[in-house]
Amino acid sequence: MGSPKKNENKGFFAAMTSGFSMFGSAMSRSVNGLQGNEGVEVINPEGGKEDAEEEAQKGRWKDEERDSYWKMMQKYIGSDITSMVTLPVVIFEPMTMLQKMAEIMEYSHLLDQADECEDPYMRLVYASSWAVSVYFAFQRTWKPFNPILGETYEMVNHGGISFISEQVSHHPPMSAGHAENEHFIYDITSKLKTKLLGNSVDVYPVGRTRVTLKKDGVVLDLVPPLTKIHNLIFGRTWVDSPGEMVMTNLTTGDKVVLYFQPCGWFGSGRYEVDGYVYSAAEEPKIMMTGKWNEKMSYQPCDAEGEPLPGTDLKEVWHLADVPQNDKFQYTHFAHKINSFDTAPAKLLASDSRIRPDRYALEQGDLSKAGAEKHSLEERQRAEKRTRETKGQKFTPRWFDLTDEITPTPWGDIEVYQYNGKYTEHRETSESSSSASNETDLKSIEFNPWQYGNISTE
16 A cells, blocks of 8 residues: 555655655665675675675674674574574563563653544544654664563653553563553554564564544554664664555554665665545545654545645654764653653552663672672572472563454564552552652662563462
């Protein structure tokens, strides 16, 4: 559904996309000048065909580390490496996957606008622009920490939102999240899958994402594109997300289909997003265009996808100011997520903010971060052995496993549903005690194991 009329070269985007095939995805080249590493594919997103060997010498790895990890990773080519490989903290960012899930809330005001909007097609313009907005944050090349089973992340004090996420399964790694304010309810179950391709990895967003707009009870379903991480070991690491994003109004059948262009030679097409809002009858109503790292705009169109006479292209979202020369390429909101400014008065001891390896990395102590990471992973293995010996089963505290299994383009996923207990917990803790200051919150000992429900199988 990338263009209104598949057999006609008409329409605004037909003209724009006529040259895509001459570029395709960014050119990859086999590097033959690195002794012992012949055949490594390296892609320079800003270059062409002939600079792969020069690009391969760049990146964050030291030569000896790069060669060592390449030899180790070769045996995993073709495999899902989501939690299979132990990696050094030098390539990590001081954030967990549970916190990264919360970054989609930065521009939550767009969902507020979608809820207030009477026009069903503009409602999808606002909501899909919200879904696109997080991709600026997703282009960071640092790896977030894998959450410990039972780990959580809480966020308040942003747009009237209460956000909670929890690591609900360790093998396979699965996370669940819930956010709510006066305008919308957001629910996600995520089970990322990966496939190592050598010097790159594909990340498949296996999951189910639903947004309920409270005013009319409209339910939106989101299916994002996959993500490709290039130059994992050789060259400068960079991220692309080529493919379709589809958001469907499950209540009416209307949908928006946005195509994320792949990066071509010398950066051609990089970041570009184009598509249409369609009625339930698959007639284009509004065209959308922009760049996922800058802004999105829209314009009403006719049945051929042409802009309606007398209408103008209008901006619906643009990137907020970002810090300059930030070590981890964080936005101001990412720093806010890590801070205690967005923490509730009584923070759970399972919260990612107080995870010692994450905090040590944030303070710049790589040695301590590595030691703490190893200690947590060993503790998690020991806890698992204890449960298995006693015949016990871990179940999450804030989310319940349902009987629903949702198909995705990359595999099925079991759905976890928010059970409402966190809302009750918040109300009780806020009414029964005074607020804690940042010093008090930092002194809490990280302990995700005390919250999960342990039962005998």
